[in-house]
Amino acid sequence: MDNLEFGACHYSPDQEQHEFWMEQAMILAKDALNSGEVPVGCIFVYDEHIVAKGRNQVNMKKNATRHAELVAIDMLMEWCQMKNVGFNHVIKRSILYVTVEPCIMCCGALRHLQLGLVVYGCSNDRFGGCGSVLNVHADDLTSLGPPMKCIGGYFGDEAVSLLKHFYHGENPNTPCPKIKKKVHGDKIAS
Amino acid sequence: LADDYTKGVQFACMMFVHFTIQKQYKELTTHLPMPRLQHLKRVKKDLSNKDHPLSVLLCPDDKNQSSEDGNPKPCHRTPSLRELCPAIDLPDDVVGGTYTVLVPSRAPLTRAQFEAASAVWPTTFHEDKYISRLLTGPILTCEEQEYAEDYMKFAITVARRGRQLQQDSAGCSDGCVIVDPNTKKLLIAAHPVTKQHPLHHAVMVAIDLVAKQQGAGSYTYRGEHLFIANTGELPAEQTSEKTGPYLCTGYDVYVTAEPCIMCSMALVHSRIRRLYYGDPSPDGALGTKYKLHTQPGLNHKFEVFRGLLMKDHTVSGVLNSSVDA
Ligand SMILES: [Zn+2]
Numbered sequence: 226m227d228n229l230e231f232g233a234c235h236y237s238p239d240q241e242q243h244e245f246w247m248e249q250a251m252i253l254a255k256d257a258l259n260s261g262e263v264p265v266g267c268i269f270v271y272d273e274h275i276v277a278k279g280r281n282q283v284n285m286k287k288n289a290t291r292h293a294e295l296v297a298i299d300m301l302m303e304w305c306q307m308k309n310v311g312f313n314h315v316i317k318r319s320i321l322y323v324t325v326e327p328c329i330m331c332c333g334a335l336r337h338l339q340l341g342l343v344v345y346g347c348s349n350d351r352f353g354g355c356g357s358v359l360n361v362h363a364d365d366l367t368s369l370g371p372p373m374k375c376i377g378g379y380f381g382d383e384a385v386s387l388l389k390h391f392y393h394g395e396n397p398n399t400p401c402p403k404i405k406k407k408v409h410g411d412k413i414a415s
Numbered sequence: 416l417a418d419d420y421t422k423g424v425q426f427a428c429m430m431f432v433h434f435t436i437q438k439q440y441k442e443l444t445t446h447l448p449m450p451r452l453q454h455l456k457r458v459k460k461d462l463s464n465k466d467h468p469l470s471v472l473l474c475p476d477d478k479n480q481s482s483e484d485g486n487p488k489p490c491h492r493t494p495s496l497r498e499l500c501p502a503i504d505l506p507d508d509v510v511g512g513t514y515t516v517l518v519p520s521r522a523p524l525t526r527a528q529f530e531a532a533s534a535v536w537p538t539t540f541h542e543d544k545y546i547s548r549l550l551t552g553p554i555l556t557c558e559e560q561e562y563a564e565d566y567m568k569f570a571i572t573v574a575r576r577g578r579q580l581q582q583d584s585a586g587c588s589d590g591c592v593i594v595d596p597n598t599k600k601l602l603i604a605a606h607p608v609t610k611q612h613p614l615h616h617a618v619m620v621a622i623d624l625v626a627k628q629q630g631a632g633s634y635t636y637r638g639e640h641l642f643i644a645n646t647g648e649l650p651a652e653q654t655s656e657k658t659g660p661y662l663c664t665g666y667d668v669y670v671t672a673e674p675c676i677m678c679s680m681a682l683v684h685s686r687i688r689r690l691y692y693g694d695p696s697p698d699g700a701l702g703t704k705y706k707l708h709t710q711p712g713l714n715h716k717f718e719v720f721r722g723l724l725m726k727d728h729t730v731s732g733v734l735n736s737s738v739d740a
């Protein structure tokens with residue numbers, strides 16, 4: 226019998242498994258850092274497997290919306306096409322592991338798609354959509370469907386230290402570095 | 416505009432002391448600096464009080480709660496100056512009693528707020544000429560209005576074409592046009608492509624097409640599904656690193672309906688200058704559900720104009736009737 230039919234997120238990882246998946250997302254964040262992008266990485270886990278990966282590509286694509294989450298969503302769509310399974314079906318039963326709290330835009334996107342669960346590392350005090358700046362995950366938004374479940378705090382410190390590393394250098398494509406605020410604690414930008 | 420501009424004056428409790436001579440008030444301010452509430456003038460003159468014509472603010476009175484009706488609710492005795500700050504040594508005849516008063520808690524943003532605040536306590540006001548113009552006069556010049564309406568009409572044309580191609584409309588708005596206001600050049604026109612990708616709202620498509628113009632971008636849109644006016648080819652040397660445009664900095668965006676939270680934040684990330692939209696949306700993020708363009712804490716803000724072309728009919732009204740016809 227198809228156990229996927231028992232509602233969203235039939236797969237419920239324990240603490241240790243959450244940590245294991247988050248480590249995989251962290252590898253992608255480091256990859257972003259090495260490529261001169263804001264170090265945020267993420268993976269989609271579906272049916273106990275990684276089905277899509279993403280990391281920030283804003284500078285490479287000259288598109289400020291190429292956050293790790295949206296890059297991974299595109300990869301997930303490709304995976305679904307390849308496997309010939311319904312994208313809507315898969316994403317509702319998937320878990321997103323992302324090193325930083327999704328921003329307001331990504332949170333809106335993930336709710337549009339009715340993602341099953343978000344597990345994130347550190348909070349995003351400048352743009353966070355899962356409680357830091359706005360509560361896009363939980364607010365009453367009829368056109369976006371039911372609220373989205375979020376858990377934070379996995380490897381938060383490690384995610385923060387990557388961001389600090391990035392912002393202590395300079396983003397070479399930002400024309401006015403003086404408006405870029407120094408990062409303290411877990412205040413970050415993505 | 417943020418609600419702050421239209422809000423009435425809010426109050427906080429402050430203690431003040433009656434005082435005689437201007438000169439000795441220096442000693443007060445060195446011992447009791449007032450780091451918060453910088454917009455308040457420290458001294459208020461009251462010539463009807465012969466013995467102590469000056470009232471000097473001392474410090475916030477946290478024990479007394481401010482009340483809604485504009486009167487302080489004294490729930491404890493205001494301490495004397497000597498009790499507050501023993502280090503200040505002034506002759507008794509100079510210092511009068513201490514009292515608690517309600518003062519405006521925030522710097523006034525508009526002339527109306529300034530006048531209301533000054534009636535309570537002298538307040539400084541740095542008038543923002545641009546905001547004042549927005550509040551009092553016509554916001555756009557005639558020329559701007561004309562241009563804006565033309566671009567909005569074009570956004571509707573794009574939306575109409577999109578509906579014909581897609582047979583259904585989805586996403587937060589049906590048409591999006593991006594313009595460089597300096598050169599008055601139309602850069603991009605896009606409609607949603609949500610059949611191929613659930614997140615390809617018109618705004619998201621348009622932002623990626625700008626990236627494409629700048630030599631990058633992420634998607635290949637199949638031509639037969641998209642009507643793109645790509646008239647604003649950037650000169651090759653401009654697209655090179657550093658000197659080229661950075662994201663959508665400084666651009667104006669026209670959309671037929673109020674963008675959703677995802678698209679609105681995408682416009683914040685892209686650093687646009689100004690957004691014009693036609694109709695409000697139930698879950699819209701620029702005025703209806705959220706006011707993202709005035710959200711405190713975000714590193715970029717842009718101006719939002721709602722209801723262009725709405726004098727006689729809604730944009731969706733125009734769009735629907737023209738699609739049916
Ligand atoms: Zn994001």
Ligand SMILES: [Zn+2]
Nearest residue numbers: 587616675678
């Ligand atoms: Zn949208």
